[in-house]
Amino acid sequence: MMDENLSIGFIGAGMMASALIKGVIKAGKAKPASITASDAYQPSLDRQAAEGVHTTLSNREVVSRSRVVFLAVKPDVVASVLDEIKDDVDPDRHLIVSIAAGISLESMEGRLNSGARVVRVMPNTPCLVSESAAAFALGTHATAEDRALVQELMGSVGYACEVKESQLDAVTGLSGSGPAYVYLLIEALADGGVRMGLPRQVALQLAAQTVKGAATMVMTTGQHPGQLKDAVTSPGGTTIAGIEALEKAGFRGAAMGAVVAATQRSQELKALSATPDKSSK
Structure with missing residues (x-):
């Protein structure tokens, strides 16, 4: 069962992050006040603030306020974001969930401190109406509890299943697009x-x-x-x-x-x- 006080962070507050935020709130899996979002684009933050989500320009603040941190940024900036938050990510506390297409678990784990728990997810935008089709792959240090958490979190906004990481490109081509x-x-x-x-x-x-x-x-x-x-x-x-x-x-x-x-x-x-x-x- 998901923790009622689960704190969720989103680094990046664009369309997909917005869909996930709204879907999770609608499903009752998190309260707006327990969600933190950062983005370099102020209008995106304004839209989230209007829904009661805590917003910030600081990616590090997102990590400090959250247990689950979604990386919802463009693939070409994932590396710089991970470098920025590296020392704030505590493997015992944080689960990093990336929805950035094409960025491997190995590359993300390599930019974080040893033992970091990472999961890759490929959702799609119908999560906005709780009809997402999502697949996820676990990183080296992700636990059974992490698997259950991601399954429940993504399952709350539609259908979710675990696949091998090598299959995520096909998931992107089928349900992502x-x-x-x-x-x-x-x-x-x-x-x-x-x-x-x-x-x-x-x-x-x-x-x-x-x-x-x-x-x-x-x-x-x-x-x-x-x-x-x-x-x-x-x-x-x-x-x-x-x-x-x-x-x-x-x-x-x-x-x-x-x-x-x-x-x-x-x-x-x-x-x-x-x-x-x-x-x-």
Whole structure:
């Protein structure tokens, strides 16, 4: 069971950190006053302060006020942040949780004092509505208690599972980038409805609810998506005609290719992060 007085810090208060903060508060896993956030961009801090979160310009203060510290900064500044907070991180007290893509556990542990407990997490933005899909990997010194804490913390804002660190690039390509693929699908379905005469707002609501309902069916029934697809596909009917159009357009291959491309880009960014002189653009 999570400590009711758990103190959580966020170094970086951008979009993903904001989503996590709001999700954790909404789930009742932490009170706003027990959360501390730092950022170099004052408007980001102002947004958190308006929610009752303690804000500061000092990353070291975040560490001093927190038991769990999320690194929610761009990958190219993780090294400098770790160098800054190194002497403030107590392995017996602090758990460092990084959501920075492409920064390995080994590299982070190497910049902190011996014994530092580190976990890498790849969440996604639907944690803002408590529907995150997240995966995490434990560092060398992370404990079973740390595993349970991260599982509960991330599970409070959606689905969370432990994976090998080597699998996190694939997680990035699938669920990390996946919401954008689904938004594109919803937009395309809605455009199809408009093309066939539906009002824009009606088409958008129907498309979004259809995706939500279909996902809920997969999650709650335990049936393979292919089985659920076959159950609504009548011989000679409308659905099989639509599926044929998708197959002819290479829908499956495009979806698979998106995951592969995003995974490969994550791997490229990881390689670039190890070479400071190169740009990730």
